[in-house]
Amino acid sequence: MNNPPGFVQLSHAGVEQAIRDSMSLADSAIWLLDAEGMPLSEVPNLGMKTQNSFMLGDHRGFDRKTRQMTDEYGIRRISFGKTSYLGSHCVAAVISEYERMDR
Ligand SMILES: C[S@@+](CC[C@H](N)C(=O)[O-])C[C@H]1O[C@@H](n2cnc3c(N)ncnc32)[C@H](O)[C@@H]1O
DSSP states (O other): OOOOOOOOOOOOOOOHHHHHHHHTTTTTEEEEEEEEEGGGOOOOTTTTTTTEEOOOBTTOOHHHHHHHHHHTTTEEEEOSSSSSSHHHHHHHHHEEEEOOOOO
């Protein structure tokens, strides 16, 4: 994506730097989407921060190094259930969850 739309932020700095950048924002939280994570319905404080970021794996998910690193940063894994969904479905599910909170 060489010329993303204005609402897309593109970084080539690597995943760890992206995590650091996101964590440096005031009142922010990062969550890792993982079918083996904590059920979304049981996650406390999901919508409490101003800036929530969600890490989404590619077709292979996350490699061991990334999982280890995100654990070291204390990033929690959250799940929509044991079924593995397409990434695009997970994006839609996150948006849907926040829309429900707004009601
Ligand atoms: C196509 S899935 C990856 C499938 C990959 N084979 C795996 O086992 O992780 C792409 C990404 O969507 C997210 N994802 C898929 N299903 C999920 C679920 N049930 N709950 C939370 N996140 C999910 C994860 O971030 C995953 O890395």
